[in-house]
Amino acid sequence: MNPYLRGKPLPQTHTRPPRLSTILFGAPYYPEHWDPSMWERDAQLMAKAHFNTVRMAEFAWDRLEPRKGTSAFSLFKEVNALLGGYGSRTILCTPTATPPRWLTRAHPEVLRVMPDGRRCTHGSRQHACYASEAFRRHGRRITRAMAQAFAQDPNVVGWQTDNELNCGFSECVCPNCQVEYRRFLKRKYGSIDALNGAWGTAFWALTYGDFDDVEIPYERRPGSENPSARLDYYRYLSHIAVRFQREQVRELRRANPDWFVIHNGIFQHLDYYELSKDLDFLGFDNYPAFRLDTAPTKAEGAACIASRLDQARSYAGNLIVPEQQGGPGGQKAYLHDNPRPGEMRLWSYQSLAHGADGILHFRWRTCRFGAEEYWCGILDHDSVPRRRYREAQQEGAEFARLAADLLGTHVHIDVGILHSPEQDDAHRALSLGLPTPLEAAEHLHRALWMGKFAVGYVNPADGFHGLKLLVVPHLAMCDQELASKLTHYVEKGGTLLIGARSATKNMDNVVIEETPPGLLRDLAGITVEEYGKRPERHYRIILEQEVMPALWYEVLQPTVAKVLATWRGGHIDGQPAVTLATVGEGKVIYVGxxxxxxxxxxxxxxxxxxxxxxxxxxxxPSAVEVTIRESERGKLLFLLNHGDQPHTLRGLPGGLDILHNEPVGEELQLAPRQVAIIAIGD
Ligand SMILES: [Zn+2]
Known part of the structure; x- marks a missing residue:
């Protein structure tokens, strides 16, 4: 039995919490970087900070297998046992993000070929191709060897596959990918005629005679490229990453089915909804400073991070943070601001408020050498515990107290915004200079977050249960299955908001021949009569008052919908811009x-x-974030002050502040960077 798991696996949906029996708390730890004489003191300091989990070995292939076929696992066995004695269990990682030099030298073909045609050299990370036969074989081999070696280790509770698949690089055009890409297409289409038909190769005489004619897309190929081909290439990239992970997960589960398996995202050209099917829960590496350092206000920055956390949660439903910022991150030409006192803890609570049940601060101690000499950890290079360590210590003590109330709850959302990486990739293939659906949706997420609404993202393949409002933010591709799900949702009383350009393409990324919005026409009760870019230069929208359009306009022709707003200006003056249809017990708003x-x-x-x-x-106030986590036991109201000013909150429902174990009435003082979690019952 795994001491950190309870109950049975739950179906994958946005309201699924991890089945953890404890809030994971700790840090990624790199004992291979430090003299063994330091390990025991590290373990003591971790215990004093209430650590229960460390993550290890994701970049240690050269230590685990110094030469091909030689296994050297004793270092991690020793550290597992040592840390276990101080109360920390281990998440081990498959080390495939950094294949060792002996492997890349013996098999130079495992190195990625970038879209410009140049092959990666050894010397960084993520430089091997997930489709490479040799790399997959060695990936399975080292995974199997480690899994068998640690299968009986009572201190190992789970595994992380690889590290940040598709971080930095996601594309590869190596000769092996060329072969694999053709296989992928052949499996998908069966015949070359089917591919020609789906891609529309009649355009610019692209017609292929057989699958060997199809070339993998290099950069700077002559002319613009076929958007259907580009989308299938992105789908191929996701496919090889999912398959690469699946092969490792099989080895791990075979060795010990009690382990949990996670992966840490989130990056481009990877369908994390699909990837998560092989995982117990998904990890999201949360580095708020990437957004906060450039955000115009603390509230704007916090809204961005909230959106990223909600995006990450939408894939598996459940979430942990295997890398939660524990100091300023620095690489190449940048170094983040050092988190101010209280900020690191605030960010951790924001992760919890958005559904995370585990926080590992990256990293335990800042490394003295290598590409991340200044990716700062809880401890500085000199190992002296300072304020970031003390802050982690406070978190550890608090999380241990909160676990009983928090575990088993999920984030409550009233508004779900549809998000799928595949739709974003379809858009990237021919963007017209418009933002991706997710980039556009983030603006709506921010507006709702600022308004203290319970907002999140939902995958189109997921259920829409519990949502009062569902948003389709410019998802161009639509099939009958999605159209039927949306119709069912509305008929049962849901409100659907459809953004411009939705349902204008089929799943091959080809424009439909019907009048937009195609499969959603009957549901929306309108057709689109005219469209174009940059309406902000010529037109306004009259919705009670005058409001701005942005980026795109559509002139709507109601069939059964009623008009909520009209265009002002030019030849479209007075024409419908926003409509409302009543369908069954629900409503459909179309925004042009x-x-x-x-x-x-x-x-x-x-x-x-x-x-x-x-x-x-x-x-x-805008700087105070509000979320709710809930279960059949009741509701937990999270209040987080991201600002620099204290705020008095009034009109609270009242309840018990479980962080400070104090009753709370209608009013609460929240100091800068402070948090309250109020159990408010039903
Ligand atoms: Zn490749």
Whole structure:
């Protein structure tokens, strides 16, 4: 039995919590970088910071197998036992993010070939191709050897596959990928005629005679490329990463089915919904400083991070943070701001508020050498415990107290925004200079987050249960299955908001021949009569008051919908811009412009009003974040002050502040960077 797991696996959906029996707390640890004489003191300091988990070995292939076929696992066995004695169990990692030099020298073909045709050299990470036969074989071999060696180790509770698949590099055009890409297409289409038909190769005389004619896309090929071919290449990249991981997961589960298996994301050209099917829970590496260092305000920065956390949670439903920022990150030409006192802890609580049940601070101690000499950890290079260590210590003590209340709860959302990496990739293949659906949706997420609404993302393949409002943010590709699901959702009483350009393509990334919005026409009760870019230069929208359009306009022709707003200006003056249809017990709002900074506020207001969605709290300053985690046991209200000023919150539901174990009435003082978690019952 795994001491960190309880219950049976739950179906994959956005309301699924991890089945953990404890909140994981600790850090990635690299004993291979430090003299063994330091390990025991490290273990003592970890115990004093209430660590229960360390993650190890993701970059240690050269230590684990110094030469081909030689296994050297004693270092990690020794450290596992030592840390176990001080209360920390281990998440081991398959070390395939950094294949050792003997492997890349014996098999130079495992190195990626970048889209410009140049092959990677050894010397960084993620430089091997997930489709390479030799790399996959060695990946399975080292995974099997490690899994068998640690199968009986009572201190190992779980595994992380690889490290940050597709981070830095996601593309490869090596000769092996060329072969594998053709195989992938042949499996998908069966015949070359089917591929020609699906891709529309009649355009620019692209027609292929057989699958060997199809070339993998290099950069700077002559001319613009076929968007269907480009999307299938992105799908291929996701496929080889998912397959690469699956081969490792099989080895791990075969050796010890009680282990949990995670992976840490999230990056481009990878369908994490698909990847998560092989995992117990998904990890999200959370480095808020990437956003906060450039955000105009703390609230704007916090909203960005909230969106990323919600995006990560949408794939597997459950979430842990295997790398939570534990100091300023520095690589190449950048170094983040050092988190101010209280900020690191605040960020950890933000992760918990968005569904995480595990926080590992990256990293235990700043490394003295290598590409991340200044990717700072809880401890500085000199191992002296300072304020970041003390802050982690506080978190550890608090998380241990909170575990009983927090575990088994999931994040409550009223508003779900559809998000799928495949739709974003389809868009990237021919973007017209418009933001991806996710980039556009982030504006709506921010507006709703600022308004204290319970908002999150939902995968189109997921269920839409519990959502009062569902948003289709410019998802161009639509099939009958999605159209039927959306129709069912509305008929049962849901409110659907459809953004411009939705359902304008089939799943091959080819424009439909029907009038837009194609399969959603009947549901929306409109057709699109005219469209174009940059409406902000010529037109406005009249919705009670005048509001701005952004990036794209559509002139709508209602069939059964009623008009909520009209265009002003030029030849489209007075024509419908926003409509509302009643379908079954629900409603469909169609908005004939794009989600953007200029439009998100009025679109959010309109949508929540039509869907009768109430904010979680009212009269709360923008810098104070509000979320709810819930279960059948009740609700936990998270309040996080991301600002530099204290705030008095009024009109609270009242309950017990479980962080400080104090009753809370209608009013609460929240100091800068402080957090409250209030159990409010039903
Ligand atoms: Zn390749």
């Amino acid at each position: 412009t794009y989600l953007a900074r200029e439009t998100a506020d009025w679109i959010a207001r309109l949508a929540v009003q039509q869907a009768a969605v109430e904010p979680l709290l009212t009269d709360v």
